[in-house]
Amino acid sequence: MKMVIRYFFRTLRLILTPVMLISEKLSTPKSVARSPEDQAKVDQATSQLALYHFSACPFCIKVRKEMARLGLNLETRDAQHNTDHRAALEAGGGRIKVPCLLIQKGNGEQEWLYESNAIKGWLQSRFEPAKTA
Numbered sequence: 001m002k003m004v005i006r007y008f009f010r011t012l013r014l015i016l017t018p019v020m021l022i023s024e025k026l027s028t029p030k031s032v033a034r035s036p037e038d039q040a041k042v043d044q045a046t047s048q049l050a051l052y053h054f055s056a057c058p059f060c061i062k063v064r065k066e067m068a069r070l071g072l073n074l075e076t077r078d079a080q081h082n083t084d085h086r087a088a089l090e091a092g093g094g095r096i097k098v099p100c101l102l103i104q105k106g107n108g109e110q111e112w113l114y115e116s117n118a119i120k121g122w123l124q125s126r127f128e129p130a131k132t133a
Contacts, residue, residue, distance in 0.1 A: 017056040024061045031071035032129050039071065042127055046074040048104040051119075052089045054080040059116040060099045066120045070127045
């Protein structure tokens with residue numbers, strides 16, 4: 001019975017993964033508009049960030065869409081298919097759970113931020129353009 005359940009979910013994943021990835025591409029919002037100077041500052045700030053993710057994880061998709069909306073060019077690391085990234089996530093963050101944002105601080109410290117809503121909130125608090133009245 002366990003084998004039947006296992007194969008059922010593997011088949012379901014094989015069917016849903018392309019659907020989820022296509023849906024992500026079609027529904028990703030447009031990036032906010034920034035001046036080249038402002039975008040360069042944002043790019044410099046995001047060079048200290050890395051997102052560990054699985055490609056078809058719905059929570060990871062949510063974070064990647066927010067990154068696209070904010071116009072963030074930060075490194076994404078596939079912890080599902082890349083064993084080095086998976087091992088780094090487990091060693092640094094203490095567990096294999098995605099999405100996880102690695103924040104490299106200036107003093108050499110690392111902060112591992114889990115949970116999609118926490119990551120989105122952190123990104124928005126630092127990179128959301130100021131609204132003009």
